[in-house]
Amino acid sequence: xxxxxxxxxxxxxxxxxxxxxxxxxxxxxxxxxxxxxxxxxxxxxxxxxxxxxxxxxxxx
Amino acid sequence: xxxxxxxxxxxxxxxxxxxxxxxxxxxxxxxxxxxxxxxxxxxxxxxxxxxxxxxxxxxxxxxxxxxxxxxxxxxxxxxxxxxxxxxxxxxxxxxxxxxxxxxxxxxxxxxxxxxxxxxxxxxxxxxxxxxxxxxxxxxxxxxxxxxxxxxxxxxxxxxxxxxxxxxxxxxxxxxxxxxxxxxxxxxxxxxxxxxxxxxxxxxxxxxxxxxxxxxxxxxxxxxxxxxxxxxxxxxxxxxxxxxxxxxxxxxxxxxxxxxxxxxxxxxxxxxxxxxxxxxxxxxxxxxxxxxxxxxxxxxxxxxxxxxxxxxxxxxxxxxxxxxxxxxxxxxxxxxxxxxxxxxxxxxxxxxxxxxxxxxxxxxxxxxxxxxxxxxxxxxxxxxxxxxxxxxxxxxxxxxxxxxxxxxxxxxxxxxxxxxxxxxxxxxxxxxxxxxxxxxxxxxxxxxxxxxxxxxxxxxxxxxxxxxxxxxxxxxxxxxxxxxxxxxxxxxxxxxxxxxxxxxxxxxxxxxxxxxxxxxxxxxxxxxxxxxxxxxxxxxxxxxxxxxxxxxxxxxxxxxxxxxxxxxxxxxxxxxxxxxxxxxxxxxxxxxxxxxxxxxxxxxxxxxxxxxxxxxxxxxxxxxxxxxxxxxxxxxxxxxxxxxxxxxxxxxxxxxxxxxxxxxxxxxxxxxxxxxxxxxxxxxxxxxxxxxxxxxxxxxxxxxxxxxxxxxxxxxxxxxxxxxxxxxxxxxxxxxxxxxxxxxxxxxxxxxxxxxxxxxxxxxxxxxxxxxxxxxxxxxxxxxxxxxxxxxxxxxxxxxxxxxxxxxxxxxx
Numbered sequence: 001x002x003x004x005x006x007x008x009x010x011x012x013x014x015x016x017x018x019x020x021x022x023x024x025x026x027x028x029x030x031x032x033x034x035x036x037x038x039x040x041x042x043x044x045x046x047x048x049x050x051x052x053x054x055x056x057x058x059x060x
Numbered sequence: 061x062x063x064x065x066x067x068x069x070x071x072x073x074x075x076x077x078x079x080x081x082x083x084x085x086x087x088x089x090x091x092x093x094x095x096x097x098x099x100x101x102x103x104x105x106x107x108x109x110x111x112x113x114x115x116x117x118x119x120x121x122x123x124x125x126x127x128x129x130x131x132x133x134x135x136x137x138x139x140x141x142x143x144x145x146x147x148x149x150x151x152x153x154x155x156x157x158x159x160x161x162x163x164x165x166x167x168x169x170x171x172x173x174x175x176x177x178x179x180x181x182x183x184x185x186x187x188x189x190x191x192x193x194x195x196x197x198x199x200x201x202x203x204x205x206x207x208x209x210x211x212x213x214x215x216x217x218x219x220x221x222x223x224x225x226x227x228x229x230x231x232x233x234x235x236x237x238x239x240x241x242x243x244x245x246x247x248x249x250x251x252x253x254x255x256x257x258x259x260x261x262x263x264x265x266x267x268x269x270x271x272x273x274x275x276x277x278x279x280x281x282x283x284x285x286x287x288x289x290x291x292x293x294x295x296x297x298x299x300x301x302x303x304x305x306x307x308x309x310x311x312x313x314x315x316x317x318x319x320x321x322x323x324x325x326x327x328x329x330x331x332x333x334x335x336x337x338x339x340x341x342x343x344x345x346x347x348x349x350x351x352x353x354x355x356x357x358x359x360x361x362x363x364x365x366x367x368x369x370x371x372x373x374x375x376x377x378x379x380x381x382x383x384x385x386x387x388x389x390x391x392x393x394x395x396x397x398x399x400x401x402x403x404x405x406x407x408x409x410x411x412x413x414x415x416x417x418x419x420x421x422x423x424x425x426x427x428x429x430x431x432x433x434x435x436x437x438x439x440x441x442x443x444x445x446x447x448x449x450x451x452x453x454x455x456x457x458x459x460x461x462x463x464x465x466x467x468x469x470x471x472x473x474x475x476x477x478x479x480x481x482x483x484x485x486x487x488x489x490x491x492x493x494x495x496x497x498x499x500x501x502x503x504x505x506x507x508x509x510x511x512x513x514x515x516x517x518x519x520x521x522x523x524x525x526x527x528x529x530x531x532x533x534x535x536x537x538x539x540x541x542x543x544x545x546x547x548x549x550x551x552x553x554x555x556x557x558x559x560x561x562x563x564x565x566x567x568x569x570x571x572x573x574x575x576x577x578x579x580x581x582x583x584x585x586x587x588x589x590x591x592x593x594x595x596x597x598x599x600x601x602x603x604x605x606x607x608x609x610x611x612x613x614x615x616x617x618x619x620x621x622x623x624x625x626x627x628x629x630x631x632x633x634x635x636x637x638x639x640x641x642x643x644x645x646x647x648x649x650x651x652x653x654x655x656x657x658x659x660x661x662x663x664x665x666x667x668x669x670x671x672x673x674x675x676x677x678x679x680x681x682x683x684x685x686x687x688x689x690x691x692x693x694x695x696x697x698x699x700x701x702x703x704x705x706x707x708x709x710x711x712x713x714x715x716x717x718x719x720x721x722x723x724x725x726x727x728x729x730x731x732x733x734x735x736x737x738x739x740x741x742x743x744x745x746x747x748x749x750x751x752x753x754x755x756x757x758x759x760x761x762x763x764x765x766x767x768x769x770x771x772x773x774x775x776x777x778x779x780x781x782x783x784x785x786x787x788x789x790x791x792x793x794x795x796x797x798x799x800x801x802x803x804x805x806x807x808x809x810x811x812x813x814x815x816x817x818x819x820x821x822x823x824x825x826x827x828x829x830x831x832x833x834x835x836x837x838x839x840x841x842x843x844x845x846x847x848x849x850x851x852x853x854x855x856x857x858x859x860x861x862x863x864x865x866x867x868x869x870x871x872x
Contacts, residue, residue: 005277012254012281019250026242036192039169040176043118 078104078219080121103219107174110181115174122170123219136216137388138377139209144390148208148228150198156186158200159208161215161222166195175220182206182214226391226460227371238358245351248293251285252344258282259341263837279331282340290324293347310491312534316350318494319529326522339526342839346531349847357538357558359545366556367784370444370466370759378402378409381453391460402452408445411463412454413438419452421445423710424575425758432618434606444759468735468763484562485811486537490530497528504830516832523834527825532818532846536811539851543858544807551867552790553800560786563770564804566751570699571742571764573756574709574719577689577774578696580791584687586619589664590672590680597679599626601672604639604650607631612670613639615684638670649673668718688722691795696723698798704750708733708741710760739763755797759783799865806861814854821846 025031074083077093078100088095091108095101100123107115115122138144151158166175171190175197178185184206189198197220201211215222258278294317301317304310320343327338365372380389381399391409394400399415402408408421419435426444435441441454443463460466501524508517541558548555555561572578593601603625605613631641638651649656649672653663656673658681663669670682699705707719707729716729730741738756742764745752754761754768757775762783765771773785774794782788789797825842828834862868 004274008277008281011257015250015254019246022246023243026239026246031242033191033193036172036190039172039192042169043173 076100076121076123077116078121078123080123099219102217106181106218112174112177112180115170118170118173119168122168124165124167135377135388136209136212138390139212140207141390144376145208148224152203155203156200157203157208158198159211160196160198161212161224162194162196162228163215163220163222164195165220166190166192166197171220174218178214181218182210185211185214224376225372226374226376227368228376238355238360241351241355241358244293244296245348245355247288248344248348248351251289251293252341252348255282255285255341255344258285259337259836259840262337263840275337276335279337282338283328283331286324286327286340286343289344289347290320293351294320297350309487310494311487312490312530312537315490315494315497315528315530316534319525319531320346322522322525323529326526337836339836339839342526342836342843345840345843346529349531349844350534353535353538353542353851356542357545359542359549359558361549361554364554364788366786366788368781369469369762369784373407373444373759373781374409374460375407394456394460396456396459398456400454400456402447402454404447404449404451406447408441408443408447408454410443410456410460411440411458412443412456413440415453415455417452418450419447420449422448426760432614464734468739468760471736471739471763484537484559485808485815486534489533489815493530493533497524500524500528500826500830507830508832520830520832523829523832524826526839527829527834527842528822529843530818530822531843532821532850533815535847535850536814536818536854540807540811540814540854540858543855544803544862547803547858547862547867548800551796551800552793553787553796554789555787556785560770561804561807563751563786564753564801565808567703567753567770567801569704569706569745569750569752571706571708571745571752571754571768572696573738573754573758573761573764574707575711576757577755577761577794578692578707580687580689580776584615585683585685586615587683587685588619588680589683590678593672593679595623596626597672597674598623600628600641600643600648601650602626603628603643604631604641604648607641608633608639612668612682612684616670616682619682647675689791689794693722695795695797696727699801700724700727703801704728706730706741706745708738708756708764710734710738710758735760735763739767742767755789757782757791796867799867803862803865803867806865807858810854810857810861813857814850817853818846818850 074087074094075081076083076096078095081096083094083096086096088098088101090101090104093104095104103123107113139148149157149159163175165171172192175188175190178188178199182205184201186200186202188200191197199211206214212222212224258281261274261278297313297317297320300311300313304314323339323343323346327340327343330336330338331340375391377388377390378394379401380387380394381401386401394410400409400412414435414437416437419439419441420432421435421441422432423442423445424432425446426442432448440457443458443460443466462470501521504524505517505521508514508520511517538558541561544561545555545558548561598620601616602620602623605617605620606625607613607628626643629642629645631639633639634651634655638649638655640647640649640651642648650670653660653669653671656671656678657676658671658673658678663681664683668684670684672679672681696705705723705727707723707727709729709731710733711731716731719729720727730737733741738761742752742754746767746769752768753770753772754764755772755774756765757773761773765773765783765785770787771785772787772789773782774789774791775782776791821842825834828838859868859871863871
């Protein structure tokens with residue numbers, strides 16, 4: 001049964017790293033806006049017809 | 061590229077391809093598509109040229125109509141000013157600049173798509189990132205390739221003009237502070253979860269099989285996990301309890317802190333000296349539940365701002381005249397003596413003297429004068445008014461921050477933070493609660509000591525403190541208020557924080573502002589009934605009303621907006637009755653029924669009548685209805701049933717009679733109230749001991765909103781400017797104000813009921829605790845059950861009652 005000590009250690013490290021990852025995501029602002037990404041994911045990445053051209057400053 | 065042609069269609073059936081509005085005046089055809097105005101067409105052209113027409117495929121008619129607006133080309137010139145740029149941007153290095161714009165027009169998926177593809181419009185833009193809820197876009201651009209001014213011009217050309225105002229350059233908004241709470245919640249959750257896991261074997265007999273080594277290890281792990289809970293997560297409670305004790309008061313956090321400390325230290329003693337399991341899992345659970353309650357209470361509205369001052373209303377830049385050349389300069393650089401130019405629909409940025417132009421200033425938002433006022437050359441014009449009409453030339457008399465209006469913000473009321481009275485229900489209860497608990501604990505201790513069982517005495521003493529730790533009690537307030545906050549928010553009544561609800565429940569005096577709050581200046585209706593007026597008659601009427609300062613004259617004046625007045629031979633006004641004038645040796649009369657001698661047959665009701673007569677022959681009359689908001693009459697009469705109602709108006713008192721008729725006698729009405737008068741009025745009421753609630757809308761109410769116990773800003777569009785307040789109410793729901801007031805009271809009753817519920821749990825707990833029968837298992841079961849049942853009780857009752865009162869469409 002001594003194996004349980006190792007398991008506990010692993011589980012604590014695992015849970016702790018999840019906590020750390022959550023903190024990091026939080027600090028990066030991942031949870032600041034949880035509406036826009038839901039819309040953004042639906043945009044199709046269409047190849048536009050004139051995309052191959054070098055982009056020029058059409059608007060001045 | 062398609063050819064542009066203009067066709068005028070008599071029946072407008074086409075819908076604009078860009079904005080989706082029906083094309084009323086004209087239809088512009090371009091590229092086989094219809095547009096309602098040149099603004100929409102231009103945006104389409106720009107997008108079409110740059111192959112960004114996918115914009116139109118994401119959402120149908122995603123644009124916003126800009127009308128045929130011909131804004132000045134140089135209006136963004138101030139963005140060339142390096143100082144302004146430095147204040148606006150978030151970050152810059154040698155090559156890149158980051159800036160965040162607020163764009164109120166963001167409203168659909170297409171908007172997001174377009175604003176995130178700005179780099180296709182201009183290669184200088186690196187990227188754009190939209191925050192849809194906050195209506196903000198962060199743009200990164202390369203320094204040498206596009207200037208800030210060009211970027212803003214680009215955005216306004218595609219229909220997304222950022223809103224830039226004085227507050228933007230004044231200070232950067234700090235990050236939301238509730239992140240800290242989430243961190244603490246995460247730590248508490250992590251520790252609580254693991255502690256539960258390590259404590260679980262204790263509760264089952266099978267755990268014995270694991271042997272003593274395991275038990276000890278688990279207990280030590282629990283101690284380890286409790287450290288972050290005790291030293292990090294719970295810190296706010298110690299601070300708050302300490303602060304409260306220092307002020308010789310007992311708030312809710314005192315018994316909580318007491319419970320936490322007892323739990324922690326007794327568990328340490330239990331684990332290290334007695335070799336038992338302690339109550340560490342209960343400690344973790346307690347904090348976790350408490351923080352959930354705290355988090356739930358903090359409902360924030362991202363698009364709303366509750367602490368704006370005049371700076372959010374004023375523009376960033378003004379047009380200054382230098383040697384007859386126009387120059388756009390930032391407002392902060394405006395100095396006394398500068399000569400400025402103000403165009404139609406622009407704001408007067410500072411108290412100034414009119415040099416040239418026909419000033420016709422709309423002060424309704426600022427001072428509460430309902431009808432725009434005409435100003436003559438040489439007169440002082442106060443800042444904040446909006447010019448309606450031609451271009452004005454003015455000379456600045458006072459710096460923008462020291463004008464008649466903005467001086468209000470130098471008042472002491474704005475210096476101090478609004479005092480948050482500690483007198484909420486929970487704090488009132490907790491004082492007595494703590495005393496009773498201590499009393500019981502000490503009596504139990506004394507009893508057992510007298511019996512000769514000292515260790516049992518200590519055990520019962522700590523058990524009582526542990527079991528009565530008011531988790532359930534502390535949860536009732538945040539969850540009830542949090543639910544009420546959400547109910548109100550769904551009803552378009554947005555509160556700054558949950559304490560506001562308890563304050564609303566106690567309001568006994570309601571003060572209404574008139575203009576913009578009870579009335580809607582844009583809703584005032586003028587109708588002419590009678591024989592058709594010739595153009596000349598209109599010109600005569602215009603000339604007559606321009607002579608008078610009476611409110612009804614002003615109304616008719618603005619009704620006859622584009623008419624040029626004639627020169628009258630003579631004109632005479634009988635105050636409150638009417639006007640009589642001579643023109644082309646004919647006598648014209650304009651005024652009340654008696655004044656012109658009209659008959660009273662078949663006249664409409666519910667408004668003011670102004671008759672027009674030529675040589676004793678009555679041609680017809682103007683029917684003028686005050687633009688009261690819908691249902692306002694009921695609001696006032698319902699609020700009056702239980703509370704005193706006052707009315708403050710920046711307007712003159714010619715509507716007193718009219719308002720008396722509508723609302724009934726007995727309302728104390730005060731007219732001609734300037735911004736600081738209103739503030740002083742509220743102060744007087746407060747000093748008399750009234751619990752005041754100010755309902756206002758304009759900048760002139762800002763002082764009163766600030767000074768009152770509860771300040772409610774009424775606004776037609778919540779994203780628009782509203783002065784600093786405790787709550788923002790959408791003008792469309794003002795008729796529900798009495799229901800909101802009542803519901804605030806109801807939530808107080810719900811809190812009381814849930815207090816009763818948690819006291820029952822405490823009584824049961826104490827019954828066992830004094831006998832020394834409390835065990836960790838008992839705690840671990842009772843604590844979550846009591847908390848969760850209180851949460852369920854408050855959530856269900858709040859939502860059900862809100863549904864029953866018609867504040868919600870469905871229960872969930």
